[in-house]
Amino acid sequence: MSVNNFTEPKFLVGPILRVLNRVRRQYIQNPVSTLHTLCNDVVCKMFRNQYDTDVTTWSPAGRLFQVEYAMEAVKQGSAAIGLRSKSHVVLACVNKANSELSSHQKKIFKVDDHVGVAIAGLTADGRVLSRYMRNECINYFYTYESQLPVGRLVVQLADKAQVCTQRSWKRPYGVGLLVGGLDESGAHLYYNCPSGNYFEYQAFAIGSRSQAAKTYLERKFVSFMASSRENLIKDALFALRETLQGEKLTSSACTIAVVGVGEAFHILDQETVQALINEFEIAGEEAAAPDQAGVDEPSAADDQAAPVDQSAAPMDM
Amino acid sequence: MLLGILGMNSLDCTPATNSLIRSEADSQRTLYPYVTGTSVVGIKYKDGILLAADMGGSYGSTLRYKSVERLKPVGKHSLIGASGEISDFQEIMRYLDDLILSDNMWDDGNSLGPKEVHNYLTRVMYNRRNKFNPLWNSLVLGGVKNGQKYLGTVNMIGVHYEDNHVATGFGNHLALPLLRDEWHENLTFEEGVILLEKCMRVLLYRDRSAVNKLQVLFSLCGIHTSRLLGNCCTV
Numbered sequence: 149m150s151v152n153n154f155t156e157p158k159f160l161v162g163p164i165l166r167v168l169n170r171v172r173r174q175y176i177q178n179p180v181s182t183l184h185t186l187c188n189d190v191v192c193k194m195f196r197n198q199y200d201t202d203v204t205t206w207s208p209a210g211r212l213f214q215v216e217y218a219m220e221a222v223k224q225g226s227a228a229i230g231l232r233s234k235s236h237v238v239l240a241c242v243n244k245a246n247s248e249l250s251s252h253q254k255k256i257f258k259v260d261d262h263v264g265v266a267i268a269g270l271t272a273d274g275r276v277l278s279r280y281m282r283n284e285c286i287n288y289f290y291t292y293e294s295q296l297p298v299g300r301l302v303v304q305l306a307d308k309a310q311v312c313t314q315r316s317w318k319r320p321y322g323v324g325l326l327v328g329g330l331d332e333s334g335a336h337l338y339y340n341c342p343s344g345n346y347f348e349y350q351a352f353a354i355g356s357r358s359q360a361a362k363t364y365l366e367r368k369f370v371s372f373m374a375s376s377r378e379n380l381i382k383d384a385l386f387a388l389r390e391t392l393q394g395e396k397l398t399s400s401a402c403t404i405a406v407v408g409v410g411e412a413f414h415i416l417d418q419e420t421v422q423a424l425i426n427e428f429e430i431a432g433e434e435a436a437a438p439d440q441a442g443v444d445e446p447s448a449a450d451d452q453a454a455p456v457d458q459s460a461a462p463m464d465m
Numbered sequence: 466m467l468l469g470i471l472g473m474n475s476l477d478c479t480p481a482t483n484s485l486i487r488s489e490a491d492s493q494r495t496l497y498p499y500v501t502g503t504s505v506v507g508i509k510y511k512d513g514i515l516l517a518a519d520m521g522g523s524y525g526s527t528l529r530y531k532s533v534e535r536l537k538p539v540g541k542h543s544l545i546g547a548s549g550e551i552s553d554f555q556e557i558m559r560y561l562d563d564l565i566l567s568d569n570m571w572d573d574g575n576s577l578g579p580k581e582v583h584n585y586l587t588r589v590m591y592n593r594r595n596k597f598n599p600l601w602n603s604l605v606l607g608g609v610k611n612g613q614k615y616l617g618t619v620n621m622i623g624v625h626y627e628d629n630h631v632a633t634g635f636g637n638h639l640a641l642p643l644l645r646d647e648w649h650e651n652l653t654f655e656e657g658v659i660l661l662e663k664c665m666r667v668l669l670y671r672d673r674s675a676v677n678k679l680q681v682l683f684s685l686c687g688i689h690t691s692r693l694l695g696n697c698c699t700v
Contacts, residue, residue: 291588292581299573332611333574 204316214320215313218342221322225268227358227391228255230326231351231365231384232337233375236408237328239266240384242355242391243401256405256415260285262295263329264405264413268355269342270322277321281305298329302338302346310344324354330407353387360390377408381416382428397425494598498550500524502535503674504636505546506664507605508648509614509629510657514607514684516546517661519669521676528676536682540565543579543608544682545586548633549621550601557600560589579608579615583625591623603633609686632664635672640664654683 199205200213207213226244230237243252256266257278263285267274284304288296305325312318320342327338339354340346351369353361364387372380384404389397399422407413416424505518522530535554536546539561547554564585568577577585583606593599603620618633619625630644643664652660658681669675 291585292577293584294578294581297573297575299575300571303571331575 202316203313203320212313215343218320218322222269222324222342222354223356225355227353227355227361228266228268228326229353229361229384229387230266230328230337231372231380232328232335233372233380235335236377236380236406237335237337238380238384239264239326239328239405240388241266241403242388243403256403258413260295261412262331262407263298263301263327264407266326268324273321274323277305277323277325280308295331297331298327298336302327302340305340306344306346309340309342313344326352326354328407330409357391357393361387364390381406381424385425385428399425495601498601500551502533502548502551503672504632504634504640504668505535505548505605506632506636506640506661507546507607507616508644508657508661509616510652510654512654512686513609513614514544514616515657515661516544516605516607516682517665518546518680519665519676520678520680521674522551523674531676531678534680536680539582541576542610543582543606544684546605547602549603553600553602557602578610579606582606583617583619587619587623587625590619590621594622605631605633608684612686635668639667639671643667
């Protein structure tokens with residue numbers, strides 16, 4: 149008649165036996181500290197370490213683990229890349245859809261005519277921050293009839309993120325933002341991270357497999373400042389292809405957005421992107437291979453990609 | 466009665482007599498102006514902006530204060546001139562000082578230019594008018610930023626516009642016709658000053674609240690604002 153009681157011994161046997169064995173071994177070596185480590189070990193079974201419970205706890209090494217975990221969330225999202233020249237900024241990202249049936253998550257947001265943002269990480273957080281940025285731009289324009297300088301927008305964003313690292317009832321935003329925009333002092337690309345830091349970049353990539361893109365960008369970035377708009381987009385597509393690790397780059401798998409002098413922030417439509425991919429022959433190393441291999445390759449890559457997707461939380465994109 | 470003597474610009478409003486608006490807080494709202502400045506005149510010239518105003522503060526029909534600076538520089542790029550209630554102008558200067566301070570505290574390469582300041586003031590003036598507590602001024606805002614000249618005006622009810630030549634108060638009636646005839650795109654600095662002096666002379670003849678001491682401010686392309694003070698005695 150008794151209800152299943154989860155404190156019954158049969159549920160706790162495994163962990164307790166393991167701990168007891170360890171304690172026995174430690175006690176033989178050093179009886180005094182055993183009791184202290186026993187408590188720690190039981191607790192540490194549940195957490196990676198004992199200082200990561202909330203964001204307002206420092207570790208003895210001077211780290212805030214919750215903030216670092218939030219930055220891990222950014223690495224789980226699919227890749228987003230940004231590059232800039234003197235007059236243009238290009239944002240590019242990989243579209244990841246949960247299944248073939250669903251549409252892909254929106255990763256690039258227009259914030260104003262002169263600013264746009266690409267996100268990686270928790271898309272819900274990204275959406276909320278984009279709305280905040282749009283609001284700030286609109287309010288500034290209402291008061292001053294001129295565009296909010298990008299440098300000020302990112303500082304406001306960074307300050308907002310910092311607040312979440314210093315309140316016990318909040319958590320850090322789990323999204324990294326590549327903010328690309330134009331103002332009086334030229335074209336700018338910034339990266340805002342969950343820690344509340346922001347950095348200006350010539351080119352940057354965030355999200356999963358972004359290291360491959362960063363390697364490509366590091367090779368080419370010196371020429372970006374003087375690059376033409378077309379070459380900048382070409383480099384963005386090449387960098388994007390690096391993150392796909394051999395998969396074929398098609399316009400359905402990526403999103404590109406551009407902002408520049410005399411050109412308001414806008415997302416390029418699929419036909420334009422596909423035309424650019426074809427023009428620059430960026431499709432993939434297998435472009436030269438026979439069609440059979442081309443057909444098999446994506447499906448094999450998909451199977452490999454699926455386990456990765458399952459380990460990433462559904463809310464991450 | 467005070468109002469009749471002041472001879473204010475036709476755009477200025479009579480105080481509200483509607484009892485619906487009257488409240489205990491009446492003593493906190495601006496109902497009439499007390500110490501006032503008269504016209505401000507501004508023009509664009511080849512290299513920037515020129516503003517002129519006399520240095521008088523009238524107390525009703527009495528020409529009480531004769532060294533009131535009604536033209537001030539604002540930030541790195543702008544100039545402001547005010548007619549109307551002097552204390553409200555001082556309040557506006559406080560708002561602008563705070564605004565410029567916050568702008569400077571960003572410590573980045575950006576700064577608020579004349580267009581931004583003009584729009585900010587428009588929002589302030591219009592907001593105050595909507596609360597039936599206006600800042601009793603007509604303002605001229607001009608400046609140069611990145612080679613772009615800007616000249617605009619905003620008054621106590623929030624009416625705002627930009628033009629190549631603007632004036633407040635009596636200047637609208639006496640100075641603007643002169644400027645419409647004689648202003649052109651490529652006035653040199655000397656020509657501009659001569660033109661403004663002509664306007665101020667007519668205002669001295671015909672405006673009872675004008676005094677014979679002038680202040681002229683200019684703003685150059687690429688250079689911070691600078692001032693020259695002129696004392697002009699006419700017979």
